[in-house]
Amino acid sequence: MLENKEIILSAKGLTKVFGFGRTRTLAVDHVDLDLYKGEVVSIVGESGSGKTTIAKLLLGLINITEGDIYFLGKKRDISSRKKRKEYWKNIQAIFQDPYSSYNIFHKIDAVLLDCIRLRGGGKLPKEKKVELMEEACRFVNLKFAELTNKYPFELSGGQMQRLMIARIFLLKPKILLADEPTSMIDACSRATILDMLMQLRNEIGMTIIFITHDIGLAYYVSDKVFIMEHGKIVESGTADAVILTPREPYTRRLISDVPKIYEEWDLSTV
């Protein structure tokens, strides 16, 4: 389905250890990942399996204990603040909790203007900036005129999450890391958010990494699925192969625990 098979981000032997001595925990254990351009992948696992730690490592928010991350074939360098900013132009994230993703002292215009500035549009005339912001808000079905002069906490959770997508629309990163983007919002708004992300993927050829515990969601959106258990990737492959014909006992157990509607949900295997 993808004619362009260019590797955009890859991790080799990625390891993260928290604490030392008795409290030493291996959160991510020698993980190898290859992400191709324009692909949608999901990292699925139970709570505590190290999904979010991987996200933070890929984003460069925490230090790597061991292993390397390669971005566009070159080893990633985020040693200085300037280089880090340059890297974040290419990789962006949407987090689980929309309520804590914003600076509460910044108005919504400031949030969006920041993105324009990061894209190098800081010197644009004001009308042009407003036009860009309006376009972004239109994309996510928000009305820019109603948002100016408002603070993020005046919006509902779904609206905040859509504003997050408006940011992504302005930034046009190469990679988007979505860490449980729909787990705090209603099932009905979930479809809207997913549709928008997929539309973005098609328009700007973005690679999307979904981090989720919802196997149904992973199956619905992704081309490729990685299953994580205790910091290790135990199974990976196309969504159909992993979810419909799982090989590993862990994956099989995980899938059998999800309530089903088309097949019988077997409760006896608890």
Next chain:
Amino acid sequence: MNEVMLEVIELTTKYITRYNEDVYAVDHVSLKVEAGKSLGIAGESGCGKSTLALSLMGYYFAPLHYTSGEIIIDGKNISGMDPDVVRKTILGTEISYIPQAAMNALNPTRKIINFIEDVYQAHDEYKTKKEIYELAGEVCTILGLPLEVLQKYPVELSGGMKQRTVIAVSVILYPKILIADEPSSALDVTSQKMVIKMLKDLMKDGFIKSMIFITHELPLLYNVTDDIMVMYAGQIVEKASAKDAVFDPLHPYSKGLMGSIIVPESGLRDVKLAAIPGVPPNLKNPPPGCRFAPRCKYNRNECAANVNIRNLEGGRAYRCVLSENELRDYYLKEADQNARK
């Protein structure tokens, strides 16, 4: 026909805000639960699911107030009773409740067994500590909980275990009806399955006679309950058997809600994920007539007038101006268009 365990007739309850505005979170809700049956309540956040649960228990503490309607539990009318009397005589013995955040329902400074002693003492059943321990142990054995749980503090238990302990405590006085309000929303899939199995076993073993299960997770609801009731903005919009509600919904809102189901099964790939545009109305001043009309695709002039519930054969009901056939025609046409795309 089975014995009716719970009957609610036109129940209306309201919240009074601090600006003295009335918010009708439960608006003329009628329902009936028979012995041996379980009823599921589905809906978006803020549609009044949890308020309905509190209202059913007669748990009226400010800002929640009782307005009108009747609640009959096993032949006993509890509407208009003093909440303190309800707590003494009804809660725990007639009707019991599992809260959403069971993690916070336990007192962190006391052992589980002390908590159970409290429950017995609150209902004037004087028993010695030894008797209570034996009774609690009996219940735990039936429910498959290890006996050590009783001597532990809540912090020593995992999330799934805490939830199952709370369920055990809530059925310890053998209530007739159990209301489970999102009992598994904070748990991972494996613990969720254990909790669901426990609730199903409760019904099977005769611990409780009927159950009301509240959640916004539709695949779960489909697996647990016999009937599903869909709520929107404080009103019931559809009532049907679980199978009909999920695979053949009639009300446009239920149709949208069921279109948002995601399950990891091969059947899903053929279904287009649907979204309902817009947001639910503010219940301070709900739209006149059909409350879903502003978001509805099939909106027409008649929707602004009062829309009554239509009762169909086989216990189905829905609230819409359109007839069953008209709605089905619309859905067929839509499916046709989607297929052509």
